[in-house]
Amino acid sequence: MEHFIGIPQSFHSDGGGKVFEHCLVCGKYLLDGETSYVIEKAMKNYDGYEFSSTIYEYAICGNCHQELQKGMSEESVSNMQTYYQQLVASTGKQALMIDLRTFDVDKWLSKCFFTEKPVVEMKEYQLIGQFKGNKLLLNTPPMVIGEDVIDDMAGLLSDKTIDEMNGFKEQYLGPPPELEELIYGRKLIFL
């Protein structure tokens, strides 16, 4: 069963303050209600201010996303899987509880998915979510990836994968939405 909520403001485009409408790579219209897509935003905080600014942001359709993930080497994927399993094991929480009656997306996105460190204590972090039409899907829940985890992950990627990502970055001003498959591998329980 699909669980979803409306697109929260944290996933609006910084430029126009509106939802994303087109795939960054192929230009496909994203709001027809049928198309699955991913939004990734990288955010920066400023010391002493309750203010975040966007470093980069994009929406990318499911097809283009799959193509990009093919660019990751097997070594990178396997490293990431191990890293992810260790993180999950270290929290001791095998399953993720989402109570749909009380789910508060802003609260959910106020801390790192892995370490639970609050974003206000970070210099940089990333937001990733999966969408369909004008809905944010909760089956693959949105997440904050904190700076510590980003650093760790970058260290696990092979040269080949980094080359691919740099190529994408040059072309589209941001790294590919690398790792949802692995990250979202966690078991979900909806209450």
Ligand SMILES: [Zn+2]
């Ligand atoms: Zn596309």
